Amino acid sequence: MAIARSTKDKNIIGIYFSWGWKMVSFLSYILGNPNTGNNSLPTAQMELLLCLSRQRVDLSMEQAWTPIAGPLEHNIARFVSDGLLEEASLEEKLDARYKATEIRQMLEDRGIKPKGKKLEMIATLIGSMTLPQAELLVSDVRMYRLTEQGNLKIEEYRATNEKARAEMEAEAIALLLKGDVKKAWARIARYYESQLTCDAKWAKPVPEIIACEAAHLLKMPYDDLPLTAVQKKELGAHLALSVLLGESFEDAGRRMMNYAGGLFDLTQALAFHRPNPCGTAGQPDDAEALAVLYATTRIHEALTACELASLKAARLGKGIKVLPVQGNDCHVCHNGKFTYAWSELEQLPRLPRQIGCNCTYAAWL
Structure with missing residues (x-):
């Protein structure tokens, strides 16, 4: 006799099987599917192969990799059998096992004057004894x-991997150009979830402050750069992508360099560069440093805009004050008036005031 199921029961079953197939798909990607019949190694084995080519085999390696890729010895045997891995040379083992000072001491103990670099001393040491x-x-x-x-x-x-990364970034940029920060975050998350290790943050929605920061970067005009309107919009998308990816300011600057090509040379950079009013950095002396400075300033500008909106919404204390970076006085932002009552917010300066300024807003309690 057929068992009647409610709509709720069917939905639960559907969710269960949908989740189950996603897990099977993910595990097949990571651990490999033995029924595929192709010669490619799964991600876990490829990462282990890389690890074995760089590190000595020890107990910590076995403990770290066995839960991920299966028994270590089985994998090593397979790699060697498949012609992918071979035992390191005597020279390589000595290089990994001993410091240069230790090799030098062993030579001196044998009455040999040490000469040359470490590998040269290793060759001398091997030549001075039996195999x-x-x-x-x-x-x-x-x-x-x-x-x-x-x-x-x-x-x-x-x-x-590089192709998959490039495809992810291109698709995320396309979504950001449409102003869809949430979908861009989801596309990035899908990429990272396919990697061997994945930060738990990618299983969650985009944090509100990150989404706000990215949205501000997309809306900035970038009128201080000699770019077309389309290029300015794309540059904003690249900076927003950098924020979503959690990249450093240096990475954001390099991303700008890669996109803008020769824009950030010392001559063109004078159009937007000013000394850092906070006094925390010297004059940049190369194009990449200028790009990093510019990216840092724009990202900081987006962040302070989000923080200001949050402070206005919370409306705590007497108003808003400007805080200098790391407690140091900023001769532009912190000399004179730097506290503003709620009735004075129209006078509140927009931060950062200049390229390189790292001052921020805080509640005036």
Whole structure:
């Protein structure tokens, strides 16, 4: 006899199977699907292969990777069998095991005057003893290196990852140009959720302050830059993307450099550069430093706009005050009037007042 199910029951079952298939899909991506029949290694194994080519095999590696990629020894055997990995050379093991000062001391102990750089001293040390004696020095070292085939596999893996990253950024930029910060965040989150390690923040909606900051960057005119209207809008989208990704100011500046090409040379930069009124940074002396300074200022401008809106909405204390960076006096923002009652907000200066200013708003309690 068929069992009648309510609409609620059907919805619950649908959600369960939808979630289940998503988990199966995700685990297949990370751990690999043995039924695919292709020769590509899953993400976990590729990351382990990279790790094995850079680090010594020890207990901590086994503890870290076994839950992710399965038994370590099984994976190593597979990599070696597939021609992707081989045992490191004696020279490489000595280089990893000992410091240059220790190699120098061993040479002196053998009555040999140390000469040259570390690898040259290692070669001298090996030449001064029998092979079994040299191997005894690294008997506790277990290391591997990529073969030519392994290097090709890693290059393919990196190229695939770079392509996926580029596609994510391009799609996120397109969404930001439409003003859709939430969808841009979701697209970024989808990319990071496909990676081996993923910050828990990507499973949550975009934080309100981040969304506000990105929205302000999208709306800024950027009239101080010699760009077309379309380019200015795209530049704003790149800065907004940098904020969503959680990049450093240096990364944001480099992103601007990559987009704007030769814009940030010392001659053109004079159009917008002024000394930092907070006195916390010297004069930038190269194009990248100027780009970082500009990106920092614009991102800070967006953040202070969001903070000001929040302070106005909360309306706590007597009003709003301007705070200098790190408690240092700012001769532009902090000399003279820097506290404003609620009735004086029309006089409140917009921060930052100049390129490089890091002053911010706070409640005047």
